[in-house]
Amino acid sequence: MKFIPLSSPDIRQADIDAVTEVLMSGMLVQGINVNKFEDSFCRVTGSKSAIAVSNGTATMHLALIALGIGKGDEVIVPAFSYIATANVVELVGATPVFVDIDLATFNIDVSKIEHNISKKTKAIIPVHEFGLACDIEKVMHIANKYNLHVIEDAACALGATQNNKSVGTFGTFGSFSFHPRKAISSGEGGIVSVQDSILDRKIRILRNHGIEYVDGSMEFVEAGFNYRMTDFQAALVASQMTRFNEILTTKRSLVDGYYSLINCNRVSLPTVPYDRPHTWQTFHVLINESINRDKLIQAMKDNGIGTNYGAQCIPAQKYYYKKYRLNSGEDYPNAWKAYKTGLALPIYEKLNSGQIEYISEIINKLTK
Ligand SMILES: *Cc1c(COP(=O)(O)O)cnc(C)c1O
Numbered sequence: 001m002k003f004i005p006l007s008s009p010d011i012r013q014a015d016i017d018a019v020t021e022v023l024m025s026g027m028l029v030q031g032i033n034v035n036k037f038e039d040s041f042c043r044v045t046g047s048k049s050a051i052a053v054s055n056g057t058a059t060m061h062l063a064l065i066a067l068g069i070g071k072g073d074e075v076i077v078p079a080f081s082y083i084a085t086a087n088v089v090e091l092v093g094a095t096p097v098f099v100d101i102d103l104a105t106f107n108i109d110v111s112k113i114e115h116n117i118s119k120k121t122k123a124i125i126p127v128h129e130f131g132l133a134c135d136i137e138k139v140m141h142i143a144n145k146y147n148l149h150v151i152e153d154a155a156c157a158l159g160a161t162q163n164n165k166s167v168g169t170f171g172t173f174g175s176f177s178f179h180p181r182k183a184i185s186s187g188e189g190g191i192v193s194v195q196d197s198i199l200d201r202k203i204r205i206l207r208n209h210g211i212e213y214v215d216g217s218m219e220f221v222e223a224g225f226n227y228r229m230t231d232f233q234a235a236l237v238a239s240q241m242t243r244f245n246e247i248l249t250t251k252r253s254l255v256d257g258y259y260s261l262i263n264c265n266r267v268s269l270p271t272v273p274y275d276r277p278h279t280w281q282t283f284h285v286l287i288n289e290s291i292n293r294d295k296l297i298q299a300m301k302d303n304g305i306g307t308n309y310g311a312q313c314i315p316a317q318k319y320y321y322k323k324y325r326l327n328s329g330e331d332y333p334n335a336w337k338a339y340k341t342g343l344a345l346p347i348y349e350k351l352n353s354g355q356i357e358y359i360s361e362i363i364n365k366l367t368k
Pocket residue numbers: 055056057058081082084085127129153155156177178179188189190
């Protein structure tokens with residue numbers, strides 16, 4: 001049997017044709033295809049506006065700068081996420097304040113947010129981890145009570161909703177990534193959704209060297225970045241966007257297979273709250289502590305299956321524990337546990353039900 005990788009993007013002929021057309025046109029940098037992609041993203045998510053940029057991390061970096069968050073400010077982030085969620089806070093000179101997660105959903109434990117809010121807190125960056133919306137309604141309730149901005153890290157959660165409203169449209173900003181590990185990909189790429197027109201303008205200026213067009217002439221009004229997306233990347237991801245619902249349906253039926261076939265009581269499967277359908281960017285299980293997770297990853301590999309841990313316990317990474325002297329095991333026990341015992345299994349459009357059966361059979365056997 002051929003090796004089953006943990007993830008694999010599905011690039012089809014139509015996607016390749018869309019890219020080729022842009023390459024042949026000679027118009028490579030940000031142009032009409034970026035505009036069209038921004039429009040189609042807004043139609044799919046219901047966002048008022050969206051700005052496509054060079055990657056998911058850049059979206060959050062720009063959002064923090066547009067809000068004027070920097071030195072002396074605190075930003076609340078979950079202790080378990082991809083490291084970029086905290087790095088962007090460091091990059092603007094602010095301080096990340098970590099909050100532990102809920103082990104059933106791997107999302108921020110909303111009940112632990114309030115006592116981490118101080119006079120210095122300016123924003124919350126909740127993550128919709130692994131493609132499942134966090135309880136963003138409750139996060140917004142807290143944010144409104146304390147007058148805080150919310151930047152939703154929806155990097156891996158395109159299509160996720162709470163009560164039928166798209167992630168990325170609750171907060172001041174929503175941040176999405178199109179890295180090949182996400183549902184649709186432009187290679188590198190991201191988009192930031194925004195509902196406020198003044199902030200929308202700020203982000204567009206910061207994306208493109210601080211340029212503003214006033215009465216048709218160009219002025220440099222900020223010290224901006226070059227965080228633009230290229231037009232062929234936009235064409236690539238826009239082409240995949242047209243079959244996004246199909247991708248979601250396929251992944252959901254593959255995951256149903258995992259739920260019915262994985263039956264070892266030393267593997268716990270994720271919980272999906274009734275008001276928040278999962279989009280399964282990652283299928284992430286917890287392995288009982290009696291089993292060595294890292295040895296299990298190796299054993300799965302020996303059986304032809306790629307798996308890995310799901311995300312980092314951020315305060316346990318060298319830069320953060322050295323700077324803030326944090327003890328993750330004590331201070332963030334759930335994030336620590338998810339980091340040490342979590343396992344991401346293959347889930348993507350190109351898998352078939354036979355492969356899901358095989359993966360389930362092997363994991364049942366190895367964890368028995
Ligand atoms: C992928 C990811 C990012 C980073 O996105 P890039 O496009 O790789 O910069 C940030 N946060 C989360 C939760 C992610 O999954």
